[in-house]
Each structure stands twice: as C-alpha cells, then as structure tokens.
Amino acid sequence: MSNVKLRAKIEVSSDDVEKALVEHAKDEPSVARVIEHLRGSAAKSAADELNQALDLNVFELLAQGWGQVLAVRNAVQLSALIPGPPALVRLDQHTMTSTAYPVLKVRVADRALPELRLTLEIITGAQSATLAVRDGRFELLALGNASVTARLRYKSVLLKEHVTAVEGAPRDPFRHERVASDQPVSVDIPI
C-alpha cells in the first residue's frame, strides 16, 4: 500500500536550521568560523535540502515496527513456505516509536564541514492495523485512526515538534459501525 502519508509534512524553516547550526558551531570551530555565511539564504537552501530528506514514507516506518511483532513474523514465514490465501493479522491499539537521523552535509568553498546530524523521533499511535500476509510479504489492509508526533532535535535542543494524522489509509474493516468519514478504498489483494 503506497498511499499512506502524513496529513501535514514535517518541514523545517531556515530559522530552525540556523538554530541547529549555531549549536553545532559551539562544538565545531570550523563551523564557527563560517557561521555568518551559513545564515539567511544559505540556511534557506539547507532547509530545502533537509525537507526533501524529511519527506517520509510513513508506511516504511510503520512496517519496520509491525515486522517485529511475533504474530506478523510467523505469518510472513508461514506464507513464504505454504502458498495460500492471504492471512489477515489484526494488531490492536499500539504505539510505535521510530528514530531517524536527518544529516546535513555542508561544503564551504569546496571544504567539507563536519556533518550536522539531527535526531528525528516519530511516535505513531494507531488504534488498530490489519495486515494482509501472503508470499512472505505483508501489506497494510486497514489502519484505524492514527496520529503522528514528530520531534526534531539537535542534541538536546528541540528544533521542531510536529503533530499530524495519517491519511490515505483505509479504515478497519473489522469495525462494525461505519461513520460518515469512512471512504471507500481500493485495495488490490488477490484472494
């Protein structure tokens, strides 16, 4: 399933980047020497680069966590050995914490500076998730209400906190009552 995405993308501003670079300069003299050149339009360019890296594939993050669940692993292994119809695995309410590291490489006059390594913590809370497992792989069949909180830091300095929801995911088919916000979703699962 490829249409799972954040309702609002995680984005940094040039101010966020400047804040991080100023902190970085405290530890790195080579950055401190050129810090004035890294402000303003340069920080804007850096933010643009970081925002491209922050364009997350939410499903990949979620899949990493679901792949750790014993029932999912067993179902995936079994489906790889025994061909058959998809097995459905329903995961009840859970929280997933993913850590990623946005890294900014900076070159000033063809001289590489120490990389700026940020920490992105993504906490996803999902009411439920239903996975379809077949041929040694799984895909997301349905996702209950899910929210995402993302925190971007440089060391202990919080640069950005972002709260959003996940959209594009079908609703839980096991839920009996339907609500007006439910949208029909086409999921291609051979049965």
Next chain:
Amino acid sequence: MLIAGVLIGLGLGALLTRRLFMKRQPTADVEPPVPARPEPAEIVAVPVAETAPEIRFAARLDVGETTIEFAAPSDADETTMEHSRELHE
C-alpha cells in the same frame, strides 16, 4: 604758509592712502605661506568586497531503530490472525 599746508595735506593723504592699501592687502607684506607639509597618509582598512564562498548542502535520512508497544498488557492477545477465506465463508 600755504605751501606748508599743502605739503602737510599731501603727506596726510599719502599716509591715509597707504593705510587703506595695507588694509586691502593684509598679506601683501607677509611671507607667502609655506605649503603645508603633507601629513603621512593615514592607513585606513578599506573593506575589500568579500566574495561569498560557494556553499553547497546535501541531506540524507539515516534510519534508526523502531520499537512497538501495545496498549494492552503483554499477556493479553494483542494480535488476532485468520485467513481471508474464513472471512468470506
């Protein structure tokens, strides 16, 4: 007597004329000013137009760890599994 008065008048006139001339050209008898010796040029730091160095950025995302935690206690059945065929029966 008349001649003496004329001479005195001429003398006074010449004196006044000289004074007037002196007032109009006060520096006429003063030595011409010596051109001031040029001061040594003051050294001023003139900011050279700094050319901004070329700055290039590139970003990547390194993936770290992911952990999952269920709301229900660990001994509870947080997952259910069934085959899709059973759903259609």
